[in-house]
Amino acid sequence: MQAFETYLLKIAGISIDEVMLLTSELKRLSFEKGELLLKKGAICRHSFFVEKGLLRSYMLDESGKEHVIQFAPENWFIVDRSSVYFNDASESYIEAIEDTEVVLIGEDFICKANETSPAFRRFNDKLLHNHIRHMQKRINLLLGATAEVRYLRFIEMYPDLLLRVPQWMIASYLGITPESLSRVRKELAHNNFKTN
């Protein structure tokens, strides 16, 4: 059984029979580090579930500067949901930070799964609301939190990413400069030293 099937069984609470039925036709793809899974302007056709590796989504602002929207390590979904749902041109890019293996989750899969499995429907609804919860927290942090608080929340959300993601990408995700991030890390290290 592969990572996505295990995820549906253990995290989504879907029975083994339903998992087997639903996942028999799923497609998997591999991407090399640096490859793009989605480009700005294209229509996003799938959610990507990461079985191995690490993806990120990012946008470019008017001056061409990159801003990281989300990271997706193992067992995370990543998608431009507006583009999939509304057929909007995507505003973001999705890129492989490491060599990555994904499952492609299309709208056809979601529809079929929603129809055949009440457990999947509840899970998918929860996934949508979880996405909203994450985005709301992100907006609150961007509007009102110091660099230090943003960094601490990042560590909570992505505990295993600190060593896998370059510092400038973390700073970009936090909406702060690499210099601010460096200062925050030094202050936290200093405070830890004092209290231990």
Next chain:
Amino acid sequence: MQAFETYLLKIAGISIDEVMLLTSELKRLSFEKGELLLKKGAICRHSFFVEKGLLRSYMLDESGKEHVIQFAPENWFIVDRSSVYFNDASESYIEAIEDTEVVLIGEDFICKANETSPAFRRFNDKLLHNHIRHMQKRINLLLGATAEVRYLRFIEMYPDLLLRVPQWMIASYLGITPESLSRVRKELAHNNFKTN
């Protein structure tokens, strides 16, 4: 027929018979300017649909500063969705900026409507995705847009709010200082004058 029923009929595309069936038990409330509909720490039990007036949601940061999350004039919904769905303590406040009349939309209404009306189910799903689309655009603007671009997007989204909302609240929504907002408005007025 009141504003919410008209909305379901015309915007959500739900048949008149279904609208009558679904809305017969809905509750309405009135709030005076300045009243709170939701406080931080409480569990949000309803979405509010604004039939008349104007609401806003906001949060307080660690230093006690207010940050406006959303405005909701007539025909908008406003809710702390994470709180309703996950029973989380709300992180935000909802306040009446004007005397306001709302319809209370509880989870019991949503469940019943989802079960009895496929049209409502499609509409509710679209509403969720629209919420996600708005939040994603908000994050993109907060991460990467100039004060001027943020202000122009605000005017697009809330064309009738410029005269109903104090400037400091607009600045707070945009994540900029009132001084920056004032500068942006002057520059835009100056450029309009030059090109007309």
